[in-house]
Amino acid sequence: FAQGAAPYWNPAVFNGVPFMALLHPNALYPLNALLFVGDFPYGYNLFVIAHHFILVFSVYALMRFWGVSRKAATASALVAALGGYFLSIVSLGNQLVSTVWMPGGALPRWLRWQPA
Numbered sequence: 001f002a003q004g005a006a007p008y009w010n011p012a013v014f015n016g017v018p019f020m021a022l023l024h025p026n027a028l029y030p031l032n033a034l035l036f037v038g039d040f041p042y043g044y045n046l047f048v049i050a051h052h053f054i055l056v057f058s059v060y061a062l063m064r065f066w067g068v069s070r071k072a073a074t075a076s077a078l079v080a081a082l083g084g085y086f087l088s089i090v091s092l093g094n095q096l097v098s099t100v101w102m103p104g105g106a107l108p109r110w111l112r113w114q115p116a
Contacts, residue, residue: 058104
């Protein structure tokens with residue numbers, strides 16, 4: 001992207017690998033735009049912080065939907081964001097990206113499955 005072209009192919013791995021088809025680089029993930037803000041360490045920190053905010057708000061919303069009090073939902077969201085699992089996958093981009101969306105992805109399913 002820095003050279004002005006889409007990364008269709010990575011010639012450095014196994015004599016060439018389709019880059020956009022791979023899950024691990026997250027080439028088409030929209031929030032990867034944060035990686036291009038400023039220099040890389042600053043952009044990566046923004047990327048990680050943004051995903052932790054997504055996690056906090058989605059866990060809080062899911063807990064409130066399940067009928068938990070505000071204090072308990074806040075505690076759940078903070079434990080989720082500051083717990084060992086999420087702090088340990090910060091360096092694993094594809095796991096971080098997929099895991100933080102799970103609580104928010106579960107909420108629409110719970111809304112749809114509620115009895116009338």
